[in-house]
Amino acid sequence: MATAVYSPSRHDAVPPARLTHLQMLEAESIHIIREVASEFQKPVMLYSIGKDSSVMLRLAQKAFHPGPIPFSLLHVDTGYKFREMLEFRDAYTRELGLNLIVWRNEDALEKGANPIALGTQRCCGLLKTQALLDGLRAHGFDAAFGGARRDEERSRAKERIFSFRDSGGQWDPKNQRPELWNLYNGRIGPGESIRVFPLSNWTELDIWHYIHLEKIPIVPLYFAKERRMLVRGDSLIPVEQPFVKGLPGEEQWVRCRLRSLGCSPCTGAIRSDADTVPKIIAELISFRSSERANRIIDHDQDGSMEIKKREGYF
Amino acid sequence: MSQESPVLAEPDEITDMPETSEPFEIEDFLAAEQQKDLLRFTTAGSVDDGKSTLIGRLLYDSRSVYEDQVKAVTRSHAGEADAIDFAQLTDGLRAEREQGITIDVAYRFFATTKRKFIIADTPGHEQYTRNMVTGASTAELAIVLVDARKGILTQSRRHAFISSLLGIRHVVAAINKMDLVDFSEEVFAQHQRDLLSLAEKLEIPELLCIPISALNGDNVVTRSERTPWYLGPTLLEHLESVPIAEYLQHAPFRLPVQRVIRPHQNFRGFAGQIASGIIKVGDAIVALPSGQTSRVQSIQTFDGALESAFAPQSITLTLEDEIDISRGDLISHQANTPVSTANFEASLVWLHAEPFTAEKTYLLKHASQTVKARLNVTHRLDIETIEQESAQSLSLNEIGKAIVKTSRPLMVDAYRDNRITGSFILIDPANNATVGAGMVRHAEALEPAETRSEQKTGALLLLPQENIIPTLEAAFLASGEDVVVTRIQKPEVWRTLLRAGFIVMVPADASTQTEIVTLNAGGEFAKQTLLEADHETIQQKVTQLKKEAEQNDREF
Ligand SMILES: Nc1nc2c(ncn2[C@@H]2O[C@H](COP(=O)(O)OP(=O)(O)O)[C@@H](O)[C@H]2O)c(=O)[nH]1
Numbered sequence: 001m002a003t004a005v006y007s008p009s010r011h012d013a014v015p016p017a018r019l020t021h022l023q024m025l026e027a028e029s030i031h032i033i034r035e036v037a038s039e040f041q042k043p044v045m046l047y048s049i050g051k052d053s054s055v056m057l058r059l060a061q062k063a064f065h066p067g068p069i070p071f072s073l074l075h076v077d078t079g080y081k082f083r084e085m086l087e088f089r090d091a092y093t094r095e096l097g098l099n100l101i102v103w104r105n106e107d108a109l110e111k112g113a114n115p116i117a118l119g120t121q122r123c124c125g126l127l128k129t130q131a132l133l134d135g136l137r138a139h140g141f142d143a144a145f146g147g148a149r150r151d152e153e154r155s156r157a158k159e160r161i162f163s164f165r166d167s168g169g170q171w172d173p174k175n176q177r178p179e180l181w182n183l184y185n186g187r188i189g190p191g192e193s194i195r196v197f198p199l200s201n202w203t204e205l206d207i208w209h210y211i212h213l214e215k216i217p218i219v220p221l222y223f224a225k226e227r228r229m230l231v232r233g234d235s236l237i238p239v240e241q242p243f244v245k246g247l248p249g250e251e252q253w254v255r256c257r258l259r260s261l262g263c264s265p266c267t268g269a270i271r272s273d274a275d276t277v278p279k280i281i282a283e284l285i286s287f288r289s290s291e292r293a294n295r296i297i298d299h300d301q302d303g304s305m306e307i308k309k310r311e312g313y314f
Numbered sequence: 315m316s317q318e319s320p321v322l323a324e325p326d327e328i329t330d331m332p333e334t335s336e337p338f339e340i341e342d343f344l345a346a347e348q349q350k351d352l353l354r355f356t357t358a359g360s361v362d363d364g365k366s367t368l369i370g371r372l373l374y375d376s377r378s379v380y381e382d383q384v385k386a387v388t389r390s391h392a393g394e395a396d397a398i399d400f401a402q403l404t405d406g407l408r409a410e411r412e413q414g415i416t417i418d419v420a421y422r423f424f425a426t427t428k429r430k431f432i433i434a435d436t437p438g439h440e441q442y443t444r445n446m447v448t449g450a451s452t453a454e455l456a457i458v459l460v461d462a463r464k465g466i467l468t469q470s471r472r473h474a475f476i477s478s479l480l481g482i483r484h485v486v487a488a489i490n491k492m493d494l495v496d497f498s499e500e501v502f503a504q505h506q507r508d509l510l511s512l513a514e515k516l517e518i519p520e521l522l523c524i525p526i527s528a529l530n531g532d533n534v535v536t537r538s539e540r541t542p543w544y545l546g547p548t549l550l551e552h553l554e555s556v557p558i559a560e561y562l563q564h565a566p567f568r569l570p571v572q573r574v575i576r577p578h579q580n581f582r583g584f585a586g587q588i589a590s591g592i593i594k595v596g597d598a599i600v601a602l603p604s605g606q607t608s609r610v611q612s613i614q615t616f617d618g619a620l621e622s623a624f625a626p627q628s629i630t631l632t633l634e635d636e637i638d639i640s641r642g643d644l645i646s647h648q649a650n651t652p653v654s655t656a657n658f659e660a661s662l663v664w665l666h667a668e669p670f671t672a673e674k675t676y677l678l679k680h681a682s683q684t685v686k687a688r689l690n691v692t693h694r695l696d697i698e699t700i701e702q703e704s705a706q707s708l709s710l711n712e713i714g715k716a717i718v719k720t721s722r723p724l725m726v727d728a729y730r731d732n733r734i735t736g737s738f739i740l741i742d743p744a745n746n747a748t749v750g751a752g753m754v755r756h757a758e759a760l761e762p763a764e765t766r767s768e769q770k771t772g773a774l775l776l777l778p779q780e781n782i783i784p785t786l787e788a789a790f791l792a793s794g795e796d797v798v799v800t801r802i803q804k805p806e807v808w809r810t811l812l813r814a815g816f817i818v819m820v821p822a823d824a825s826t827q828t829e830i831v832t833l834n835a836g837g838e839f840a841k842q843t844l845l846e847a848d849h850e851t852i853q854q855k856v857t858q859l860k861k862e863a864e865q866n867d868r869e870f
């Protein structure tokens with residue numbers, strides 16, 4: 001016998017098992033979701049209808065299987081979401097038998113709030129941030145899951161998985177709790193809350209790959225199709241709201257798709273032929289700009305995401 | 315294509331950003347992508363050692379940054395080639411952009427054809443031991459940056475020490491700025507000698523020294539022609555080849571129960587993420603702390619039942635017998651159980667501006683349970699010399715040793731053997747801040763667990779006026795109590811809930827009077843009748859009784 005230092009039979013019949021990166025991420029996210037459901041009185045899952053929400057929802061199904069998801073979904077509807085998003089939302093949540101809460105800042109909408117009249121910053125502040133904070137407060141939710149990822153934007157790279165918010169729902173980057181191992185501190189005082197990001201460690205590519213492998217349904221707006229668009233320079237602005245009007249000749253049929261879903265007046269489309277998930281992935285890895293570059297709003301101001309976060313936005 | 319070919323000749327200009335040129339099959343890409351595993355590593359270095367530059371370089375050379383992000387950090391000067399400020403690619407928040415230093419742990423992502431990586435980027439500033447410890451807690455590998463001109467400074471020593479303390483098995487010393495010492499083999503050899511002797515002192519099992527220039531890319535992704543005397547791997551080659559969590563599955567099986575899943579009477583599943591080891595259907599298990607035994611009936615997941623599962627999968631177990639298991643319990647094999655102890659020695663890192671106080675009762679979160687804890691600090695470690703001195707307190711960013719006493723036994727392993735069942739955090743109940751991080755040094759009970767008295771600080775309310783229950787519940791919750799509302803009338807259930815410290819509200823017959831039930835020293839029920847039964851009086855009385863019960867408990 002050779003004098004081998006290394007003996008592969010030492011751990012007898014069990015082959016060395018290995019998790020792929022997606023399996024690792026999945027296991028971590030399920031752990032997080034179960035912790036929240038067990039430690040908080042009234043958690044809720046923010047459901048934005050986008051691809052990240054769809055993945056988060058699938059992970060929640062996995063976390064409690066064969067039981068039901070033990071919390072509601074909350075959709076903050078700005079009033080300017082794409083029609084197809086709302087149709088998808090209603091059909092999909094009904095199919096899964098989920099309890100969906102829709103919250104809108106009706107007050108502001110009645111007063112005619114829209115991005116053209118107010119500018120994108122004030123409009124977002126009222127219809128997104130304010131509506132979110134009001135919705136959370138009205139229902140007394142003490143924890144809210146969000147689908148944000150750390151790879152999205154530089155200020156998110158430092159975000160905790162359990163992100164502490166004071167009683168005004170505000171985020172203070174200097175006052176976040178250190179987060180070690182897989183031990184999350186979910187203790188809060190009256191009125192305070194925690195935003196939880198179970199997808200923190202996923203990248204945009206991971207999300208698409210998981211959607212592909214798991215065959216997760218997503219809103220058709222992600223897929224390329226001939227759509228009515230306002231063509232202005234490099235931008236394709238969806239024509240859905242009556243206040244989005246172009247100059248003569250600007251409105252055209254364009255084969256395009258949306259890279260991330262938001263409000264129709266503020267989410268630019270991209271020219272694309274990608275009409276399947278693998279084609280979207282192929283397109284993604286050839287892209288030369290990050291996901292949020294397509295969002296008209298983030299460019300308003302340097303570091304604008306961080307400002308929105310401080311004010312209570314996700 | 316960002317993931318296809320990470321090796322790129324030194325990119326000096328924007329125009330070198332990856333092009334989609336080769337023919338490309340998406341299905342092949344996805345198949346390869348699916349096989350990738352995930353390595354988490356941490357980086358630490360003193361200010362200006364070149365950490366941000368190194369990370370920027372790794373991200374850029376592996377094509378994990380987008381053109382718009384590169385454009386935003388490119389400086390153009392007339393007549394010169396555009397210079398990418400790699401450090402700016404990774405420096406995030408406004409405050410730190412203004413100060414020009416990194417102030418918090420930031421997580422970055424990149425991938426190569428072989429692997430995905432998560433970097434916990436921790437700042438090297440003196441007072442930020444806290445951040446380094448945080449970043450290291452989930453990392454399997456640490457890159458310690460050393461400036462070739464300076465060699466091992468206090469900071470490098472501190473980083474190596476923290477890596478060792480946090481149980482990181484693979485440490486890389488990246489000797490940076492080799493361009494500024496003419497890529498001298500002698501300089502490198504001297505630093506390597508010093509680092510290896512440090513590694514031996516710190517019991518770091520594997521330390522690799524690599525001569526690099528983060529700024530110019532030497533030995534980061536591509537092998538440098540300027541270090542022909544260096545025969546080891548490039549940094550990226552090494553990152554792509556270290557084994558990931560290979561020890562996890564060979565360790566004994568541990569499943570901290572996060573939640574009981576009970577969709578209907580015929581299914582009771584115990585859900586959690588496997589902390590270590592492997593479990594198979596039919597395995598004999600024991601539930602701790604109760605000590606009840608059973609066998610694994612099935613391993614459930616959304617994607618179907620499994621024959622076996624291993625760390626770190628998240629699964630749900632069903633058992634052959636109806637045994638009582640709840641959140642906070644731990645399931646292990648019968649042969650190799652963790653130690654059940656309420657009194658043990660731990661390493662402690664203080665994370666909060668308010669120093670450790672021996673008189674205070676902290677909350678301690680370990681695996682899936684939170685208990686009360688009192689600690690006695692015995693030593694502080696001098697980070698300069700790595701010698702310990704006796705001490706009674708710790709302040710922010712200090713590391714020491716402590717004796718930990720908990721209100722209920724914990725099922726622990728030594729941190730060295732198991733990072734999940736060997737670690738805990740401390741929470742200050744006054745402000746809910748995470749104030750400390752602990753690692754179990756020896757999984758031995760310092761005194762037999764049986765002699766410790768049980769906590770009995772809960773209170774049970776029998777309430778004839780059912781309509782005040784919601785108000786009371788809200789009031790108790792707001793004051794930080796854990797509340798259970800139940801119609802169960804079984805004394806053994808009541809006792810368990812009271813011992814666990816719950817406020818239990820039980821609707822009672824409308825003809826009866828409001829009663830408060832607590833456990834006395836002998837573990838028997840003690841009743842008090844309340845004549846005034848408005849919610850404020852009830853809450854006051856309960857708070858008072860709970861306080862008395864707490865004071866009676868000698869240990870605490
Ligand atoms: N000559 C040289 N300079 C470097 C190298 N790496 C980083 N630097 C410079 O050192 C300074 C500090 O780098 P930075 O990455 O911000 O250091 P950090 O504080 O550790 O993040 C910057 O001016 C870098 O350009 C290197 O390999 N060679």
Ligand SMILES: [Mg+2]
Binds near residue numbers: 367
């Ligand atoms: Mg830096």
